[in-house]
Amino acid sequence: MYLNDIITDIINTIVSSIENYGWYLLLCLIVFVYIYHSYLKSYINDYMKWKDEKEYSEKYHKNPDLFVARQVAQQQAAMKLQEKYNREAEEHRKKLEEREAKKREEAMQKFDGQGGQKLGSESSKQSFKPDYNPLMGSGSGSSYRPPRRSACSRGGCG
Known part of the structure; x- marks a missing residue:
């Protein structure tokens, strides 16, 4: 019972102090933070x-x-990192070369030996939009042309 009374007394004192002096405490905190960030932090x-130096x-x-x-330990660590970087760069270069070789093989498979494309290959299709038909004329949005600008178009000339 005695411990509960002490804890309750302490909490009541803290709460009443905050109620009475809360704005002053907040103002002091703001001033301290400003001074710390402006001056003390750099010092x-x-x-x-x-x-440290x-x-x-x-x-x-x-x-x-x-x-x-x-x-010596720093140099060894730097050498390890450099070797790791070189290894990864070499692996990346090999992967790029493999991709390029694969692309070349696919391109060669699409073309016949005489320089033309094989019939029925996918790249022989035109890359038009699926809804586009060149025989139907231009679309609705491209028919408008703005009027030409002249020196007198904005209420001047006369």
């Missing part, structure tokens, strides 16, 4: 960068072998 980032230089100044080992 904190600069300080953290400076601190200082620790780095102290660490590798004391032990140059550690610096060399790190450089």
